[in-house]
Amino acid sequence: MSETSGISPADHRRRRSFRHALVAALATIGLAAAAATTAALPASASAPGVPSGWTQVFLDDFNGAAGSGVNTSDWQYDTGTSYPGGAANWGTGEVESMTSGTNNVALDGNGNLLITPRRDASGNWTSGRIETTRTDFQPPAGGKLRVEARIQMPNVTGDAAAGYWPAFWMLGAPYRGNYQNWPSVGELDIMENVNGLNKTWATMHCGTNPGGPCNETTGLGNSTACPNSTCQSGFHTYTMEWDRSVSPEAIRFSVDGVNYQTVTANQVDATTWANATNHGFFVILNVAMGGGFPAAFGGGPTGATEPGHPMVVDYVQVLQSSGGGGTTPPPSGNRDAYSPIQAESYDSQSGVSTETTTDTGGGQDMGWIANGDWALYKGVNFGSAPATQFYGRVASGAASGVSGLVQVRLDSPTSTPIGSFAVGNTGGWQSWQTVPANISSVTGTHDVYLTFSSGQPADFVNVNWFDFGH
Incomplete structure (x- = not known):
C-alpha cells in the first residue's frame, strides 16, 4: 500500500489513529450533549451512591x-x-x-x-x-x-x-x-x-x-x-x-x-x-x-x-x-478467568494503544486494533471445571465492509485459536456490545493471547474487557 500511496506503514497507522481519535472525540461530545439534556429532567430519586470500598x-x-x-x-x-x-x-x-x-x-x-x-x-x-x-x-x-x-x-x-x-x-x-x-x-x-x-x-x-x-x-x-x-x-x-x-x-x-x-x-x-x-x-x-x-x-x-x-x-x-482479576496495571499472581479482565491490563502487546472509554464503569479500553495486532495476559486461572465460553466487550466504528476476528490463543501468539468471534461496525468506537463465542474446553492456568485478524489493513475493533464461562 505504501508503494502506491507514498505513505509509510507507520505514517499510515498514525493517520488512522488520528481519524479514530477524532471520531471518538466527536462521539464523546455527542454523548455529553445527550447527558446534559437528560440531566435536566426531574428524577424520582437521586442516583444511588457508591458505598466506600465498592x-x-x-x-x-x-x-x-x-x-x-x-x-x-x-x-x-x-x-x-x-x-x-x-x-x-x-x-x-x-x-x-x-x-x-x-x-x-x-x-x-x-x-x-x-x-x-x-x-x-x-x-x-x-x-x-x-x-x-x-x-x-x-x-x-x-x-x-x-x-x-x-x-x-x-x-x-x-x-x-x-x-x-x-x-x-x-x-x-x-x-x-x-x-x-x-x-x-x-x-x-x-x-x-x-x-x-x-x-x-x-x-x-x-x-x-x-x-x-x-x-x-x-x-x-x-x-x-x-x-x-x-x-x-x-x-x-x-x-x-x-x-x-x-x-x-x-x-x-x-x-x-x-x-x-x-x-x-x-x-x-x-x-x-x-x-x-x-x-x-x-x-x-x-x-x-x-x-x-x-x-x-x-x-x-x-x-x-x-x-x-x-x-x-x-x-x-x-x-x-475488592478481590483479584480485572485490575490495571496487570495483577500480581493469577488472573481469574471468570471475572472481567480489563483489556488495557495486558502484560505485553503489539500494535495497540489505550484510551479513555465511555462504557459503563469508565476506565480505559484497548483501541486502534488492526490485522496482526495482539495482546498478552499472563497467568489466567481457569480452574478444574472446563471453560467453554469466551465473552468480549467490543466496539467498532469501522467503515462499511471492514471487519475481522477476535481470537483467543493459549501460551503462544501463534498457537491454534481455541475460539474466535467476528466483529464489524457496532455503531461507533464507543458503542459497546458483549459478544459470546464457544471455545475448546480449557482448564488450568495459561497465558492468554488475544490476537486480531482482518482481510483489510484498517482498524476494526476496540476491546474494553473479556472473560470466560462454563
Missing part, C-alpha cells in the same frame, strides 16, 4: 424523555412467548406476549422505567421483559457483588391483581443462546411478587429439575413483607449480595437493608454450586401475567384482573468490592 460497574437510573424506550446499549428486549427454541410460555406457563413497544416498556420522563401489562379487547395480554446486554456480572475472587434496584411493584391488590407477577432477577450467562440448561446454570431471584400480595420472594435455582439438590421447581427461597409501606404502595430497594470473601461462599437477599434469605455453598454439593456460580450473570426485569407461581396463590389473570398497572423501576445498579 466500585460501580453498571448503573441505569432511567433518565430520558417520557415515552422513550430503554437504552439498547445496556438492555435488550425479550419478545413473544419464548426464547428462540426455548420452552413455550417462557417455561413458566405465563400467558402474555412480551413486546418491545413503548406501550409496555417505556421511560416516564421522571427518572423511572415503567413495565406495564396491557389487555386488548379480545382478552390477550401483552407486557415487557428486558435483560442486560452484559452477561459478566459476578464477584471477583475473594470479593463481593451487589445487585440492587429501587422498585415499586404494580400498585394493584385483591382480585384486580390476580395473575400479576413482577420480577427482578438474574440468569447464568451460559443460558443465553442455549435455553435448555436451566436450572443447572443458576438463577438468582432478587425480587418476585404475585397477585398483589405484600410479600417479596428471594430464591436461588440450581441443580436439576424436578427435585434435585435445590428442590426444583421451588428452589431455595424465602419471603417477607415489605418494611414500613407495602410492596405495592411505595418504592423499596431489593438487593442481592454475593460474597466470595467468606467460607462457605454466601448469597444474601434483602429488602431495604433487611436480610431475609441467605444461600451458602455448603447447602448443595460442590459440583452443583460450581455449575450454578462459576460464570457471569445477566439481569432481567419483567412483569409476567399468569403461570405457575400465581397459580400457587389463587391463580389469574381472571376477568376481574385490571390491566395497566406498571412495575416502576427507579434504578438498577451493580457494584463490586
Whole structure:
C-alpha cells in the first residue's frame, strides 16, 4: 500500500489513529450533549451512591424523555412467548406476549422505567421483559457483588391483581443462546411478587429439575413483607449480595437493608454450586401475567384482573468490592478467568494503544486494533471445571465492509485459536456490545493471547474487557 500511496506503514497507522481519535472525540461530545439534556429532567430519586470500598460497574437510573424506550446499549428486549427454541410460555406457563413497544416498556420522563401489562379487547395480554446486554456480572475472587434496584411493584391488590407477577432477577450467562440448561446454570431471584400480595420472594435455582439438590421447581427461597409501606404502595430497594470473601461462599437477599434469605455453598454439593456460580450473570426485569407461581396463590389473570398497572423501576445498579482479576496495571499472581479482565491490563502487546472509554464503569479500553495486532495476559486461572465460553466487550466504528476476528490463543501468539468471534461496525468506537463465542474446553492456568485478524489493513475493533464461562 505504501508503494502506491507514498505513505509509510507507520505514517499510515498514525493517520488512522488520528481519524479514530477524532471520531471518538466527536462521539464523546455527542454523548455529553445527550447527558446534559437528560440531566435536566426531574428524577424520582437521586442516583444511588457508591458505598466506600465498592466500585460501580453498571448503573441505569432511567433518565430520558417520557415515552422513550430503554437504552439498547445496556438492555435488550425479550419478545413473544419464548426464547428462540426455548420452552413455550417462557417455561413458566405465563400467558402474555412480551413486546418491545413503548406501550409496555417505556421511560416516564421522571427518572423511572415503567413495565406495564396491557389487555386488548379480545382478552390477550401483552407486557415487557428486558435483560442486560452484559452477561459478566459476578464477584471477583475473594470479593463481593451487589445487585440492587429501587422498585415499586404494580400498585394493584385483591382480585384486580390476580395473575400479576413482577420480577427482578438474574440468569447464568451460559443460558443465553442455549435455553435448555436451566436450572443447572443458576438463577438468582432478587425480587418476585404475585397477585398483589405484600410479600417479596428471594430464591436461588440450581441443580436439576424436578427435585434435585435445590428442590426444583421451588428452589431455595424465602419471603417477607415489605418494611414500613407495602410492596405495592411505595418504592423499596431489593438487593442481592454475593460474597466470595467468606467460607462457605454466601448469597444474601434483602429488602431495604433487611436480610431475609441467605444461600451458602455448603447447602448443595460442590459440583452443583460450581455449575450454578462459576460464570457471569445477566439481569432481567419483567412483569409476567399468569403461570405457575400465581397459580400457587389463587391463580389469574381472571376477568376481574385490571390491566395497566406498571412495575416502576427507579434504578438498577451493580457494584463490586475488592478481590483479584480485572485490575490495571496487570495483577500480581493469577488472573481469574471468570471475572472481567480489563483489556488495557495486558502484560505485553503489539500494535495497540489505550484510551479513555465511555462504557459503563469508565476506565480505559484497548483501541486502534488492526490485522496482526495482539495482546498478552499472563497467568489466567481457569480452574478444574472446563471453560467453554469466551465473552468480549467490543466496539467498532469501522467503515462499511471492514471487519475481522477476535481470537483467543493459549501460551503462544501463534498457537491454534481455541475460539474466535467476528466483529464489524457496532455503531461507533464507543458503542459497546458483549459478544459470546464457544471455545475448546480449557482448564488450568495459561497465558492468554488475544490476537486480531482482518482481510483489510484498517482498524476494526476496540476491546474494553473479556472473560470466560462454563
